[in-house]
Every structure is written in structure tokens, then in C-alpha cells.
Amino acid sequence: MEARIQELEQIARTIRARIIETSHKTKTPHLGSCLSCVDILVAAYFEVVQIDPARPADEGRDRFILSKGHGAAALFQVLALRGFYPESMLDTYGEDGGIFAEHPPAPSHLPGIEAATGSLGHGFPMGLGMALAARIRDQRYKVFALVSDGECNEGSTWEAAMLAASQKMKNLAVVVDFNKWQATGRSEDVMGHSPLADKWRAFGWSASEVDGHDMAALVRRLRQVPDGSGKPVAIVAHTVKGKGVSFMEDDNNWHYRIPTADEVRSAKRELGVPA
Amino acid sequence: MRNAFADEITRLGAADPRVVLLSGDIGNKLFDKFKLAAPGRFLNCGVAEANMMSMAAGMALSGLRPVIYTITPFTTTRCFEQIRVDVCYHKAPVIIVGTGSGLSYAELGPTHHSLEDLAILRVLPDMTVFAPCDEVELRLGLRAGLQQNAPMYMRIGKKGEPVIHAQAPDFRLGNAITIREGAHVCLISTGTMMPVVLQAADLLAGRGVSARVESFHTVKPLDTARLADLFARYPLVAVAEEHSRLGGLGGTVAEWLAGEEVPRGRLLCFGTDDAFMHEVGSQDYARRKFGLTADNIAKKVAERLDRLSPAGR
Numbered sequence: 001m002e003a004r005i006q007e008l009e010q011i012a013r014t015i016r017a018r019i020i021e022t023s024h025k026t027k028t029p030h031l032g033s034c035l036s037c038v039d040i041l042v043a044a045y046f047e048v049v050q051i052d053p054a055r056p057a058d059e060g061r062d063r064f065i066l067s068k069g070h071g072a073a074a075l076f077q078v079l080a081l082r083g084f085y086p087e088s089m090l091d092t093y094g095e096d097g098g099i100f101a102e103h104p105p106a107p108s109h110l111p112g113i114e115a116a117t118g119s120l121g122h123g124f125p126m127g128l129g130m131a132l133a134a135r136i137r138d139q140r141y142k143v144f145a146l147v148s149d150g151e152c153n154e155g156s157t158w159e160a161a162m163l164a165a166s167q168k169m170k171n172l173a174v175v176v177d178f179n180k181w182q183a184t185g186r187s188e189d190v191m192g193h194s195p196l197a198d199k200w201r202a203f204g205w206s207a208s209e210v211d212g213h214d215m216a217a218l219v220r221r222l223r224q225v226p227d228g229s230g231k232p233v234a235i236v237a238h239t240v241k242g243k244g245v246s247f248m249e250d251d252n253n254w255h256y257r258i259p260t261a262d263e264v265r266s267a268k269r270e271l272g273v274p275a
Numbered sequence: 276m277r278n279a280f281a282d283e284i285t286r287l288g289a290a291d292p293r294v295v296l297l298s299g300d301i302g303n304k305l306f307d308k309f310k311l312a313a314p315g316r317f318l319n320c321g322v323a324e325a326n327m328m329s330m331a332a333g334m335a336l337s338g339l340r341p342v343i344y345t346i347t348p349f350t351t352t353r354c355f356e357q358i359r360v361d362v363c364y365h366k367a368p369v370i371i372v373g374t375g376s377g378l379s380y381a382e383l384g385p386t387h388h389s390l391e392d393l394a395i396l397r398v399l400p401d402m403t404v405f406a407p408c409d410e411v412e413l414r415l416g417l418r419a420g421l422q423q424n425a426p427m428y429m430r431i432g433k434k435g436e437p438v439i440h441a442q443a444p445d446f447r448l449g450n451a452i453t454i455r456e457g458a459h460v461c462l463i464s465t466g467t468m469m470p471v472v473l474q475a476a477d478l479l480a481g482r483g484v485s486a487r488v489e490s491f492h493t494v495k496p497l498d499t500a501r502l503a504d505l506f507a508r509y510p511l512v513a514v515a516e517e518h519s520r521l522g523g524l525g526g527t528v529a530e531w532l533a534g535e536e537v538p539r540g541r542l543l544c545f546g547t548d549d550a551f552m553h554e555v556g557s558q559d560y561a562r563r564k565f566g567l568t569a570d571n572i573a574k575k576v577a578e579r580l581d582r583l584s585p586a587g588r
Contacts (some may be wrong), residue, residue, distance in 0.1 A: 001332060059337075107336065108365075114336075115336075115361075119356060125357075126330065126361055128333065129330035129334040132318070133333065137337070137338060156323075158330065160323075160326045160330070229447075
């Protein structure tokens with residue numbers, strides 16, 4: 001297992017480098033938000049979520065929804081590396097008439113996408129509907145929704161949380177990419193959401209906290225869905241915005257800033273990825 | 276109408292295991308038969324319509340056919356972005372039912388009126404907008420909507436609306452239905468205004484004006500072939516709806532008419548004013564306030580016809 005964790009960590013470094021390169025090349029923002037959730041995406045897509053890239057519409061697949069749609073630049077890289085489409089397709093990133101933009105397209109337009117997110121507070125409730133569909137159709141799949149802490153500002157997030165609790169949706173998990181920032185400030189200063197894990201508990205969820213950059217811990221936690229409590233599962237993942245590059249870490253300027261060519265070179269050096 | 280809806284959705288739910296009925300904490304007893312006929316497929320989603328709409332989209336993307344039922348403003352304006360993004364952008368086959376539409380719940384005040392729903396829903400790509408005139412159209416439209424692989428909005432009244440169609444008409448979403456033939460003027464209507472429009476046609480007949488009456492149960496897609504025929508044949512076409520004059524059936528007809536290259540008949544629109552109703556009143560009172568009465572429609576149509584051809588008919 002240890003060797004596999006090291007492989008996953010290497011995949012995460014590669015993906016971070018590609019996200020940074022793409023941001024520079026295509027002037028795509030939200031770099032900090034993408035880097036904070038890379039480890040969660042890699043643990044989920046490469047080790048936990050049961051999904052076959054050759055059959056992306058298989059009815060029994062697990063669903064993973066990037067509810068924080070502004071992390072799309074990370075998701076696009078993950079899906080390509082996972083084999084949902086050729087990595088060469090990403091050469092068209094940001095081009096007029098292309099499919100790769102700042103947010104995920106509709107599922108019918110790109111394999112591996114479960115929901116066209118970007119407006120916050122939509123993907124998780126859609127995932128709740130998918131989880132309920134599994135119960136109604138007697139299927140065994142699980143649904144994972146990755147939300148941001150900023151997304152926990154949205155009322156619809158808590159509407160879905162309450163219904164998931166009353167319906168005892170144990171096949172549903174929410175992972176909060178808790179990087180402590182939202183677009184224009186510290187998330188705690190904008191909306192008083194502390195204590196976040198206790199909030200999910202108070203809403204009837206089985207909640208726990210995890211280091212969102214500890215690959216082994218993430219894999220372990222994501223595998224424990226359902227977790228035997230009979231409740232939906234909330235995983236509050238403590239992350240660092242801009243994780244992996246010293247001059248981006250915990251600096252909210254990188255919510256919108258685009259790296260220069262020099263910064264791309266420095267970042268790749270830090271990540272140990274060849275230039 | 277809501278009883279007919281409950282009855283029809285019970286039949287459809289019993290026959291099709293994909294049908295799921297979602298309610299926003301209303302219709303407590305109304306769906307008891309559905310719950311028996313389709314166990315596990317009725318869900319009270321609480322007073323949380325935004326979540327309910329997103330959830331329905333997720334269900335529809337996972338092989339189900341969710342039907343959402345709630346009082347019109349709460350299933351339209353309350354969760355418009357969820358309809359736009361989660362339902363329409365994903366082309367998710369969700370049927371959204373707005374009950375007590377228009378001024379049906381006049382006495383509950385403007386929070387419960389819906390006089391802008393046709394306007395905001397018809398601008399959404401892939402959305403069908405359907406407003407049956409009676410329970411016969413409601414049943415046919417609901418069945419047809421479930422056969423479509425796309426979203427549909429269905430705007431219905433409350434209870435006790437008269438049946439217009441004595442027999443089941445030839446029905447297709449998007450095709451207007453001729454209710455009555457007439458020679459001098461055409462009255463078209465959508466939704467529960469039809470009884471008033473038929474009364475207006477009777478009053479016109481008493482003045483020697485023969486009025487054709489059409490049910491435009493589908494506001495989108497608009498039956499432009501029928502409109503082209505009507506506007507070529509009649510000097511005046513009047514639209515009546517329990518909706519703002521901005522953006523509803525009258526609005527969509529006006530948009531179409533403005534783009535026509537050949538000369539056409541004139542358009543006269545009856546609907547509610549661009550105003551909230553601040554006083555208390557019944558549906559009849561509210562209709563009178565906004566001129567949505569047979570008397571007013573007949574009078575205005577006759578006056579306009581006289582101005583269009585003063586030589587007489």
C-alpha cells in the first residue's frame with residue numbers, strides 16, 4: 001500500500017504541474033482553488049471511486065461530482081490522466097469552440113463529467129438526487145460530492161444536508177475542501193461557519209476531519225463510505241489554498257492571478273516535475 | 276385540476292417505475308393513492324425548493340422521471356437558477372408542475388400569485404411550457420411530457436375548473452387546438468382563462484361577431500404554423516391569459532408577429548398589469564381588476580374590430 005500511496009503522490013505532483021502550466025498558457029484563473037483539491041481528486045479517482053473510463057455512462061458507476069466547479073482545471077487533468085479522454089485533447093484548452101473552459105461542461109459533452117457545475121450549491125444537491133435514484137432503482141453505487149468552504153455559504157447546501165439526513169443517505173458523501181479562503185477573503189470572516197465539522201454533525205451527518213493533503217488518510221477515509229453509522233458521510237478535509245508551491249500557498253491572490261513563465265518554471269522545480 | 280393531476284400521475288406512476296413524485300411539503304392527502312401505487316417513489320422534500328429542483332435533475336440524469344409539484348412561485352421563481360442550470364442546461368427530463376397558477380390563489384396575496392412564470396420559463400433552452408385549459412388537456416399533456424426526453428413546465432389551476440373538451444381532442448404538445456370555429460375574429464387563450472374566453476365569444480356572438488377560439492395549451496414551442504394561418508385569415512387576433520401582459524403568450528405571439536414579412540392581422544392582448552395587487556380579493560375580483568372578464572374582452576374586441584373596419588362586417 002505504501003508504494004501505491006507514493007505513486008498517487010507522484011500523480012498529484014504531475015497534475016499540479018499541468019494545472020499551473022495550463023493556467024499560464026490559457027490564462028485560466030482559480031489556481032489556488034485547484035491546487036487545494038488535487039490530492040482529494042487523485043485519492044478519489046485513482047483509488048476509491050468505482051468507475052470505468054471505457055464505460056463512463058455505466059449505470060452502476062460511482063458518481064463523483066465536483067460541486068466546486070471552479071476547480072475544473074484540476075478535474076480535467078485528472079480525468080485525462082485517468083483515461084476518460086486522450087491527454088492530447090487538453091491541447092485545445094481554452095480555445096474558441098473547444099470544450100475545456102473554467103467550469104465543467106454538461107455531462108453529454110465530456111466523458112467523466114457528472115454535472116455541469118460552476119454556480120455553487122448545485123452539484124451536491126444534484127448528487128443527492130443521484131443517490132436517491134440508486135435507492136429507488138435498487139442500485140449499489142455511491143455518490144461523492146466535493147464542495148468548497150465558500151460553497152457552504154449557499155443555503156441550498158444545507159437544504160440538501162437536511163434532506164440527506166432525514167433520508168439516511170448512507171451511500172452519499174460530501175468532502176469539504178476546507179482551504180479557509182473564498183474568492184475575496186478568509187471564509188470564516190465572510191460567513192461564520194465554524195465549527196464546520198460540528199455543523200455537519202448537527203445537520204445529522206457522520207462527520208470527521210482529515211488532512212486533505214495526506215494521501216493515505218484521504219484514501220482510508222474515502223473508502224469508509226458508507227461508514228456503518230447509517231448516516232450520510234461528511235469529510236472535512238483541511239487543505240491549503242495553492243498547495244504544493246511555496247509562493248502560492250495560503251496566498252489568496254492566486255484565486256485569480258495567472259502565473260508568469262518564470263513562476264511556472266519555479267513551481268515545477270519545487271514540485272520535482274521536469275520542465 | 277389538482278385532483279386530475281393526482282389521479283393521472285397515480286396512473287402513470289403505477290405503469291412506469293421511473294416516475295417519481297416530489298412535493299415541497301404540500302398536497303398531504305392528495306397523493307395517498309400515488310404512495311400506494313408507487314411505493315417509495317413519493318418524496319416530501321420539505322420546504323426547500325432549490326434543493327428539490329437540483330435533486331430532481333440528479334434523479335433524471337440517473338434514469339428516473341421526476342415530477343415536481345408545488346405552488347407555482349415556489350417551483351419557478353424561487354428556484355429559477357436550479358431550473359436553468361441543473362434542469363435545462365443538462366436537458367434533464369424533469370416535469371415541473373406549478374399548481375394554483377396565475378391568480379388561482381388571489382386571496383393569498385402576491386407571494387402566491389404567479390404572473391411571470393410563463394415569461395421566465397419560456398426563455399430557457401429545451402424547456403417545453405405547457406398550460407392546459409382543463410383536466411383533459413392536463414392528462415394528455417402530462418402523458419406526452421413523460422414521453423419527451425427533455426424538461427417540461429406545466430402550469431395548472433386549483434380545483435373546480437370546468438371541463439372544456441367533451442371528448443379527447445387530437446393532442447400534441449406544440450399544436451394548438453381549435454375549440455370553436457368563427458368567421459370574424461380569433462380569440463386565443465392559454466391555461467385556465469378558457470371559460471372566460473368562451474363566454475366572451477358568446478357575448479360577441481350576441482353582437483353579431485363570430486369568434487373562433489383556440490387553445491394554445493403549449494406556449495413553447497409556439498405553434499407558429501397555426502399563428503400564421505390565424506393572422507392571415509383574421510383581421511384581429513386577441514390573446515387572453517392569466518399572466519402579466521409582459522412576456523407571456525401575448526408576448527411570445529408579439530415577438531413572432533414582429534418578425535413576419537407579410538402583412539398580418541392585428542394583435543390585442545389581455546393579461547394582468549405590470550403591478551402587484553395590494554388589496555385583498557378572490558380570483559374573480561382579481562380578474563375583474565385586471566380586465567380579464569368576458570364582458571371586458573368582448574367589449575374591447577368589438578371596439579377594435581370596429582376601428583379596423585368601420586364599414587361593418
